[in-house]
């Protein structure tokens with residue numbers, strides 16, 4: 001079974017709640033996942049996994065969190081994602097999820113394979129609980 005890691009960042013809890021549901025999906029499908037807050041994630045360690053699940057809300061102006069997630073993403077881009085399966089999720093507010101389109105393109109540009117469509121939601125994740133669980137299951 002492939003090794004799965006999830007790294008997420010959440011300022012007000014929405015993306016964190018999504019991460020809980022993604023984890024639930026992974027575990028329901030019989031998988032195991034190691035979960036790290038982005039502030040605790042070491043890129044070398046993250047790169048050891050076959051499947052990398054990343055969660056981040058829209059920050060800045062349609063950007064990833066600049067302190068932790070953006071540096072992690074840049075490091076992964078430098079390494080390349082050719083051998084990796086990737087899942088993306090996150091919450092946004094006023095931007096319609098534009099940041100996720102950019103994030104997805106960055107993954108695809110370095111040959112990462114998305115396990116499923118990214119899951120995004122405006123604000124709280126109640127309406128995408130099932131999608132988050134399905135995303136988790138697609139990782140296994």
Ligand SMILES: Cc1cc2nc3c(=O)[nH]c(=O)nc-3n(C[C@H](O)[C@H](O)[C@H](O)COP(=O)(O)O)c2cc1C
Pocket residue numbers: 009010011012013014015016056057058059060061062063091092093094095096097122123124
């Ligand atoms: C400093 C800051 C910048 C933000 N920038 C954006 C943005 O560019 N586009 C957007 O749709 N939402 C933006 N948001 C809204 C958050 O993405 C939204 O509130 C999200 O639900 C937060 O998720 P979290 O609870 O996981 O932190 C921003 C919020 C903050 C505090």
